[in-house]
Amino acid sequence: MTVAALVLAAAAAVAVAAADDAQSYPPPDVYRFHVVSHVRNRYAKTVVTSRVANTANVSREISFDAVLPETAFISGFVIEMDGKAYEAYVKGKEEAREEYQQAVQAGQGAAHVQLSARDSNVVSVSVNVEAQKKVTFNLTYEELLQRELGAYHLRINLNPGQIVNDLLVEVHINETSDITLLEVPSLQQSNDVSEEENSTNPLAHTERPSPTTAVVRWSPSREEQAALRAEGVQGQLLVRYDVDHAANNNQILVTDDGYFVHFYSPPDLPPLEKYIVFVLDVSGSMNGHKIDQLRQAMVSILDELSPSDNFTLIVFSSGSWVWWPDSSIYTFWYDSPYGPENDTDAVVPATPANVARAKEFVSGLGAGGGTAMHAALDIALRVSKAARSRQDMPLVMVLLTDGLPNGAPEEILQDYTAANVERGAALFTLAFGEDADFTFLRRLALRNGGFGRRIYEAADAHLQLRNFYRQVASPLLSSVNFTYGDGQVEKETLTRTRFPTLFRGSELVVSGRLQPAAPLLEPVVVGEGRQRYRSPARLEKASSGERLWAFLTVRQLLDMDAASPNQTLKDRAKEVALKVSVLQRACI
Incomplete structure (x- = not known):
């Protein structure tokens, strides 16, 4: 048996299918x-x-395909055949493929794990199975669940490819705080976001053994599977839960192996007034369904602005336009004589009248021309500078594009990042459709305090855009800093301790290792808002924290490498990953 594990992880689906011609066997x-x-x-x-x-009378190749959550680690892969278990190990891909081909030619059982070149989210395992024999695939992955919009989300995508006699999903939740929310929505059977986000899955059974534990079981019969889909279940099962943050909003778990994990999510802070800049691609490639979805999404997003907010709308194609509510025409070519007298006039208070005018503007957007992204981002920074000099509030920028920028992406990365040092804007990038350069957009966001997201070109794109906006719509604190006492923590083990913004419904997490025999005294968490904010911490005991620490460390090292490629970061991520026997994208 040869198993080569060269794996990357990123979204969530599992499928098993024969690699042979279905008509032959x-x-x-x-x-x-x-x-x-x-x-x-x-x-x-x-x-x-x-x-x-x-079930065939000849040996054949069977494949097992898995797409994991974006930040998940693979921590184990075992294949069982003929009463023997074969555990995956790491090998160079060319050497591994050659060994696999030799085993197949000899008629032996063999397996090969590789990364799909087309879709880096997919791990594919090819197994040569002898006639009338069975194979068992066991894939283990780990992840720190993200808190989004006030809940943790465990997503399990399913696609066994047929009706299964014994189909089961079972989730066991064990928290140190009381579980206050537990939901299992209906199975999402497409990539589209459903308007019925809070519908209840009729086939899911939940148990609450105690206030801090929960069990979810989903095991449809063959008939129930067929009712969902004649060819077998295909979709995403979501388990959504939350804990009591009001009673425990600044929680530190001190573990038996010397690590600590610090969860921070204050629930009682009022949202800050914010300034948000929308930089929207209306180039020719956005024509048709995409521009329709953008118009629909922006109308919904503008409706959700708070009257205390300020905003700017910038659209770009071959040139850039800034919307100005007092103009007799709704858009102007930047620096034209029809524009405002100074940059601050492009910073618009979100009054009901201005929002109504802005919705009228976005409803009339058309598409055409090139993708002059560099100039549009320059204008966004220029306008935001005027806003920052006028008011002290969190600055959020949202860039949406569906294509490649005119000009060199590396030049945009360097110029925007350098200019944004003074502004301190958190930039969030949205890659709309398959043609967008997501690698570049993700790097741009990571270098500037934000994150990148894919927006899939589907009937629900406007809902994807709206749901993204809701994640960043309500900043509670800016410039959040975690400080731990001298001599208490091994500083080189600390994960990220500075965060540009804490948004409502999210959570900040810090981990590290304590100095030998050193107690962890109460740390200090300080953030900027209407006033400096401090929150006392609550310390609790837990069993083990090394794997969670390793997860955060590797993920943050790889994010830093994605923003600014650095072999030292890759080597350090690989070192930590191998220490706890996990594999992650770009580690190996």
């Missing part, structure tokens, strides 16, 4: 498919087990 029988997830203090360990039989 009977299909393999996926007769057992289980997904069991244990969540302890937001950290989830999920095991996917699929038992498949080769």
Whole structure:
């Protein structure tokens, strides 16, 4: 048996299918498919087990495909055949593929794990299974659940490819704080976002053994699977839960192995007044359905602005236009004689009248021309400078584009990042459709205190855009800094301790290792808002924290490398990952 593990992780789906021509042989029988997830203090360990039989009278290749959550680590992969278990190990991809081909030619059982070149989110395992034999795939991955819009989200995508006799998803949640929310929405059977986000899954059964624990089981019969989809279940099962942040909003778990994990999510702060700049691509490639979705999304987003907010609308194609409510025409070419007298006039208070005018403007947007992104971002920074000199409030920029920028992406990265040092804007980038350069957009966001997101070109794109906006719509604190006492923590082990913004419904997490025999005295968390904000911490004991620390450390090192490629960061991420036997994108 040869298994080469060169793996990357990023979204969530599991599929098993035969690699042979379906007309040549009977299909393999996926007769057992289980997904069991244990969540302890937001950290989830999920095991996917699929038992498949080769029903043909000849040996054949069977594939197991998995797409994992974006930040997940693979911590184990075991294949069982002929009563033996074979554990994946790391090898160079060319050497591994050659060994695999030799085993197949010899008629031996073999497996090869590789990364899909087209879609880096997919891990594909090819297994040569002898006639009338069975194979069991066991994939284990781990992730720290993200808190979004007031809840933690565990997403499990399912696609066994057929009706399964024994299909089970089981989730065990164990928290140190009381669980205040537990929801299992209806199975999402497409990539589209549903308007019925709070619908209840009729096939899900929940138990609450105690205030701090919960169990979710979803095990549809063959008939129930067929009712969902004749070809077998295909979709995403979501478990959404939250804990009591009011009673425990500044929680530190001190573990037996010397690590600590600090969760911070104050629930009682009023949102800050904010200034948000929308930089929207209306180039020719946005024509048709995309521009329709953008218009629809922006009308919804403008409706959600607070009257205390300020905003600026910039649209760009071959040139850049800034919307100005007092102009007799709704847009002007920047620096034209029809524009405002100074940059501050482009900073618009979100009054009901201005919002109504802005909605009329975006409803009339058309598409055409090139993608002059560099100039549009320069204008965004120029206008934001005027706003910053006028008011002290969190500055958020949202860039949406569906294509490649005119000019060199590296030049945009360097120029915008350098100019933004003074502004301190948190930049969030949205890559709309398959043609957008997501790697570049993600780097741009990571260098500037934000994150990148993909917006899929589908009927629900306007809902994807709206839901993204809701995540960043309500900043509670800016310039948040975690400080731990001298001599208490091994400083080189600390994960990120400075954060540009804390948004409502989210959570900040810091981890590190304590100095030997050093107690962790109460740390200080300070953020800028209407006044400097401090919050006392609550210390509790937990069993183990090294894997969660490793997860945060590796993820942050790789994000830093994605923003500014650096081999030293890659080497350090690989070192930490191998220390705790996990594999992650770009580590190996």
